Amino acid sequence: MRVDLFDFELPEERIALRPAEPRDSARLLVVEPGEPLQDRVVRDLPSLLRQGDVLVFNDTKVIPAQLKGMRKRGEAVAQVEATLHIRVAPDRWQAFMRPGKRIAAGDRIHFGHDGSSCFLGQLDATVLEKGEAGEALLGFDLSGPFLDEALHAFGHIPLPPYIASKRDDDERDRADYQTIYAREEGAVAAPTAGLHFTPELFAALDARGIERRFVTLHVGAGTFLPVKADDTADHKMHAETGS
Known part of the structure; x- marks a missing residue:
C-alpha cells in the first residue's frame, strides 16, 4: 500500500503538547457499523460496553531511555x-x-x-x-x-518527535507518559491509548462489570522512526519484546 495514502493535514495549533486534564476528558470517536460517527469523551467508555466485556491493557512501564x-x-x-x-x-x-x-x-x-x-x-x-x-x-x-x-x-523521557520539536522534556513528563497501571519496566515509549485511563474510570468500568486483563509489550523506539519507504511493504519494522 502506498504510504502517501495516509497523508493528512494536521494544523500546528491542533498538536497537544500536554495531555488532557483529567486524562479521561480526552476526546473519543465511536465508530459503529451502519451508525453515524459519535464524538464522545473517554469517560463515556463504560456506557459503550456491556457486562462481561474484557479490556486488555499493556502494563509496560516507560524508562528514561x-x-x-x-x-x-x-x-x-x-x-x-x-x-x-x-x-x-x-x-x-x-x-x-x-x-x-x-x-x-x-x-x-x-x-x-x-x-x-x-x-x-x-x-x-x-x-x-x-x-x-x-x-x-x-x-x-x-x-x-x-x-x-x-x-x-x-x-530523559523520549517524547514523540512532533512534541520534542517544540519543547524539551521535563520532570512532569515522567508522570504524564506513564499509565496508572504501569508495572513492568522496559518501554521507551508509552502505550498511548492507556494514558487516558484514571482510577475513577476504572471504578466506573468495575461497576459496569467490565473485566480487565494485562499483557506486557515493551514499546520500542522504532515507534518514533519515520516511514521513509514509498510502499508499506518496504518499510522495516523494528522488533519489540513482551510476555
Missing part, C-alpha cells in the same frame, strides 16, 4: 544522543544514535556528564557494533540494577 553524551575519539569530541530500545544483556542495549554518522565501533561515549552525581564518569559506554540507519550496540561500564539506577538519574 534517551541519553545525551559526548563521543570521544582521540582528541576529537562530538555531541551525540542515544535512544535505547532493546536490552540484550545486563550491560548492553541496542540504541538508535543521532547523528549516527558521528559514531563508529570502538568509540567511547560519556553519558551523564551534565551534572554532579555519584555516577559521574561511570555512565559511559563503548560502541560495540554499528548497524544500519544509526543503530548501534552499546556496552555500558555499569550493569544490571546499577545501570538501571544511573539511567533513572540521567536519562
Whole structure:
C-alpha cells in the first residue's frame, strides 16, 4: 500500500503538547457499523460496553531511555544522543544514535556528564557494533540494577518527535507518559491509548462489570522512526519484546 495514502493535514495549533486534564476528558470517536460517527469523551467508555466485556491493557512501564553524551575519539569530541530500545544483556542495549554518522565501533561515549552525581564518569559506554540507519550496540561500564539506577538519574523521557520539536522534556513528563497501571519496566515509549485511563474510570468500568486483563509489550523506539519507504511493504519494522 502506498504510504502517501495516509497523508493528512494536521494544523500546528491542533498538536497537544500536554495531555488532557483529567486524562479521561480526552476526546473519543465511536465508530459503529451502519451508525453515524459519535464524538464522545473517554469517560463515556463504560456506557459503550456491556457486562462481561474484557479490556486488555499493556502494563509496560516507560524508562528514561534517551541519553545525551559526548563521543570521544582521540582528541576529537562530538555531541551525540542515544535512544535505547532493546536490552540484550545486563550491560548492553541496542540504541538508535543521532547523528549516527558521528559514531563508529570502538568509540567511547560519556553519558551523564551534565551534572554532579555519584555516577559521574561511570555512565559511559563503548560502541560495540554499528548497524544500519544509526543503530548501534552499546556496552555500558555499569550493569544490571546499577545501570538501571544511573539511567533513572540521567536519562530523559523520549517524547514523540512532533512534541520534542517544540519543547524539551521535563520532570512532569515522567508522570504524564506513564499509565496508572504501569508495572513492568522496559518501554521507551508509552502505550498511548492507556494514558487516558484514571482510577475513577476504572471504578466506573468495575461497576459496569467490565473485566480487565494485562499483557506486557515493551514499546520500542522504532515507534518514533519515520516511514521513509514509498510502499508499506518496504518499510522495516523494528522488533519489540513482551510476555
